[in-house]
Amino acid sequence: MHLPLFLAALAPVSPDGALYLWIAIGVALVALAFAFFLARGVIASDAGTADMQVISNAIREGAEAFLKRQYQTIGAIALVLAVVVFAGYRLSPRTAPFAIKTVVSFLAGAVCSGLAGFTGMYCSIRANIRAAAAARTSLDRALKMALRGGAVTGLVVVALSLLGVASLFLIFGGLQNPQAVPYQLVGFGFGASLVALFAQLGGGIYTKAADVGADLVGKVEAGIPEDDPRNPAVIADLVGDNVGDCAGRGADIFESTAAENVGAMILGAALYPVFGLRGILFPLIILAINLMASIVGVLVVNTNEKEDPMRALNRGFYVTSALALLGFAAAVYGMLNGPGVQPLWLLGCGVIGLITAFLFVWITQYYTEARYRPVQSIVKASLTGPATNIISGLAVGMETPAMPVAAICAALLLSYYFGVQGLAGVSDVSSYAKGIYGTAIATMGMLSCAAYILAMDTFGPITDNAGGIIEMSNQPEAVRDRTDKLDSAGNTTKALTKGYAVGSASLAAFLLFSAYLEEIRSIVDQKINAAGAAGFMPHGWTFTDINLAEVPVFAGALLGAMLTYLFSSLAIKAVGRTAQMVVQDVRDQFRENPGIMAGTSKPDYARCVNIVTGAALKEMVVPGLLVVGLPVAVGLISRNFSPSYQAVAAILDAGKAITVPAINGVPVNLAGAKAVAGLLMVGTIAGVLLAMLMNNGGGAWDNAKKYIETGQYGGKRSEAHKAAVVGDTVGDPFKDTAGPSLHVLIKLLATITLVLAPLFV
């Protein structure tokens, strides 16, 4: 629809630095090609015995059916929102010209996110049976199969995010108008967030409802082991691992990279006088380096029968990190250089980000692995029953934010300082903009291994499924040992990535705050300029007056924090209701067909899958719309009815000096923008802490149970084990539904406020 613009972009204009855009696009295409090559390799491998294929096919059909119906629901919601955004932008003559661009980038973000999720899962649910088949001969081959299957997700997610942002930048004329176009890309992040929220929430409800339901009715009522083929919910449980952990986390990281990308470009635009186009394109190049480093990291991983698979995966991670760091240094020296710039300080910001990523992973390990104090305290508390198990698990969960918060504060303060130092010789840019760009570089550093980490994460559900297939098809002990080893490594990687995801969400959120404030400044600037002589803009004005002691801001902040609690409550209740439906169906199946328990006839797996699918998708709508609706309502209501607007007007009426942007002596109404800022910032802080509590508390409960199952304190079937199972069940919706959905919620708040910012001023 903007064909002339597109052609203009391809025309041989080549401002300084335009080459980097083409490099980014090229690398994204290469990475996609490599992912295709990996996927073909995986799919061409041995797909195991007929027994195994029956199970694998059932998982595949269930997962694909879920995804299809999920995308239909999300698509419908996205279309409605696209119309709303379009209409909102068209309302005012000032925003009307951007309506189409915003909607196009919104839809592009949504489609790319969906595509990434679908491709990743397409490959994962085919990799699981190949990993299972490979485990019959060699641990190394099984490990590689699972990791490469996971790498498809990692690469496709990051590459599509990069490709989407880079192409839109090109198409919207970023090479001609580099300072304005980043603001027009915010829709891409919003589209990605929207899909991510529903993917993570729907998938999270599905996976835990199936898991809790299968456990409750299988282990507890019928007394059959986990993954027993007689349990009608067992396929739904395996499907859940794919749609929750795999498609959900993929959408989460897609959103992180997309939002961080756009936010960093907006902050780069503020430094245009220093770095020119290169400062804006820098985040794209970092993602490109991320892709190349991760490809190498995946290829170097190999192991032998003796080694702990986790060591092999970590080797790949270290290689990736080292390469990413080298690339980062090259990019900093190549792109962020110029008169008065000291690139070493800026590289330091990137290193801070990488170190923060490591710290988050270590802290997560400390809180969730059985050899440290926190899990041991839960184990000991299990000896006095379920109540003390729960109390100590919640106490551990509430303790967990302390160290990560200290790490985030240190990372932000240091990278801010490094940014100011690195650009100290540059004039005409405020120290604030310099420091904030430093924190943005740190965020890019933290995300600079995202593709590899996502590959490790997707490794989790693949090995989990491989283990399930091996278990259900009655393979020999040696094969089971291999898949058990892989499964255990997969559980670790899943827990670590959650720590990484929440850490990157908090850093990215800070970046996105800053982008929001910068966007409001830019909107006010346009508004004043449009007013001509009647407009007044104080020299050097920035939008920084987010005072929580103003009533609408405080109300916004309270509502933002409350939103995270209410959302979590709705998500957890949704799991409970959906799990009840699973329990009911399994009971019905056992009653209707006694042959199931006898082992003479097969349960109707598909029926159970269908029930969970329908229920999970229905349940995700209300909390999802709440998250979308609340910031919009707060912004619009405050903008139109807020007393703080009158307050400022009255100060001016009294004849005092004007220190705020004004048109005809009336200050620009910032009440809506301020209230939304309060909601965004405090909602983010509350969400980050609650997510840490839930992720780490849930992980600690899980591993306390597993520790007892290794035979400690009486082992399986002891009273302590029963107590630990209670804790594990409580932790399930925490760590796999509400917690991960909160990461996404945080970023959705940021992207929705970026997209709708023009409506709040």
Added chain:
Amino acid sequence: MHLPLFLAALAPVSPDGALYLWIAIGVALVALAFAFFLARGVIASDAGTADMQVISNAIREGAEAFLKRQYQTIGAIALVLAVVVFAGYRLSPRTAPFAIKTVVSFLAGAVCSGLAGFTGMYCSIRANIRAAAAARTSLDRALKMALRGGAVTGLVVVALSLLGVASLFLIFGGLQNPQAVPYQLVGFGFGASLVALFAQLGGGIYTKAADVGADLVGKVEAGIPEDDPRNPAVIADLVGDNVGDCAGRGADIFESTAAENVGAMILGAALYPVFGLRGILFPLIILAINLMASIVGVLVVNTNEKEDPMRALNRGFYVTSALALLGFAAAVYGMLNGPGVQPLWLLGCGVIGLITAFLFVWITQYYTEARYRPVQSIVKASLTGPATNIISGLAVGMETPAMPVAAICAALLLSYYFGVQGLAGVSDVSSYAKGIYGTAIATMGMLSCAAYILAMDTFGPITDNAGGIIEMSNQPEAVRDRTDKLDSAGNTTKALTKGYAVGSASLAAFLLFSAYLEEIRSIVDQKINAAGAAGFMPHGWTFTDINLAEVPVFAGALLGAMLTYLFSSLAIKAVGRTAQMVVQDVRDQFRENPGIMAGTSKPDYARCVNIVTGAALKEMVVPGLLVVGLPVAVGLISRNFSPSYQAVAAILDAGKAITVPAINGVPVNLAGAKAVAGLLMVGTIAGVLLAMLMNNGGGAWDNAKKYIETGQYGGKRSEAHKAAVVGDTVGDPFKDTAGPSLHVLIKLLATITLVLAPLFV
């Protein structure tokens, strides 16, 4: 030490409105006399049989021993802090003149709070046996005995708070220098908060450790009923009700009234041009009205054998509210009047506060009473075991902040608007100051029944103890029925007051934010004035630039939110550890003396009481010091090392317009003040939500268990009941230790930042 000042205050200067100060002091003294009269009446009553006295004496001795040791610990901490505050103030010549006044008011606040707590408990632990004795003849007499015993606490707490603030105002020369003296009273609030934090935390740890410990070992291991005299921990349990619920909540409300009083006086000082001295003294008169209305409310309560005691208590509450409203109206029309003022709007603010109090009580009832959906959902979830009980209880807890947050937002927005309207005709005062004073009036409205509500609250532990005494001394069934009825009403009042306490904490916190910002403005003003010609103050400057997108502010905010989680975690773990010591001691006693279980010899109650006392006091120190230390550390570190200071300096160096207060062209360093503001505000929001989750979640679990015990879903000893007991045990440290301590933490953050504000600039 300031004798001349004191004499000057008594000299016949009588500025307009000084009479109100004498009225406030007079009413406080009358209320204290009336409390003495009530206490004498209670103590002169029949003290029951010798059997009953043995138990009552054991409770009394335990409670007094705990309180004595607790006050020693708190006293030592307070003295150390007094030295620190004194030294801090003496460091700078600007603050040195206020060092003595601040320390004096700090110690006065601490001593008054301690005195109020001691007096209240002195009477409560004597009222319990009198209420038990009265229950042998009449429900009406027992109800009155318990309520009047509670009223002593309520009246002493509010009267001492009023007397302390009013006397200090007088002694510090408030009648001569009314605009400056309110700032010198902030130490009073800090002293009160400090005692309250340790009283609530130590008492909360004590009460729940004894309760959980006694339950675990008694009910679960030995199979003996609650309050069975063979359980060595049973006296410790009854002592706990006094030291936690009674002394702890008393200190909490003392602090609320003291902090709200001082905060409202500071905001009143900002409106000095409009109302003069009367605007500053208005909060004192509202407390005086509160005392008179509550005295009448207590006196009108009576009941008969048939009536639900809750109805009788509510009648008293309605009478108190109606009288308070009348008094409020009279005070508004008498004191807040003048040219351009429309008192009806201001009265509206007070009405909003009263309505908010009612709303909080209703919402608390909805979430914690068995007849509504939330508790019923927990009851139903108990049918599928402890895990689902816990999940649904946590889901209810996370849902609970939604409605109260909506109520707070509405109350703040409306009262702000009413304030602006009511003072619309007044010039020379910003709309912001007008609106904020409106919210302050609403807060006073909410607290205008505090003394009666505190009486109802203290009614709870008195009736609980009375029930225990009756149970342990084997009284007839009819007597038990009476105390059961009273006990059940007491449980309700305890739950409702917690809702009220958190509601008033959140409104008061907003008031205290505003006071903090106003204080910083005043400190900067003094600093600029002291600099003479070198100082530059922009016209109409106020301290409003608390931007969460600045790194130190964001770090402060994150740390503030994290503090509430870490504090709760420490408190809950302390309960667990202390409870383990109780369990151990009971097991030891059963083993050492088999005659205990046989009923032939008496357990050593005092030994168990001593163990809990020592452990609870030891455990309260670390979390308490964390709360005191963190804001101080954030303020001082940010002030001295913050990059944002350099940032502002750099903006100015670039030759742009100065819009901030500066001395010799260098802006005043506000980095510390800003970071602390972030910590205070976001810490408050996080704390309020977490407290609601814990209070209401805990209350809902408790009542779900009680509902099943009425015979529903299998009644006592069914599987559902076992599951519900798990939830109740988890909820105990939530609702009685961490939750109530969080209310106090919120206010402590506010008062400590007010006291130390001069050190942060």
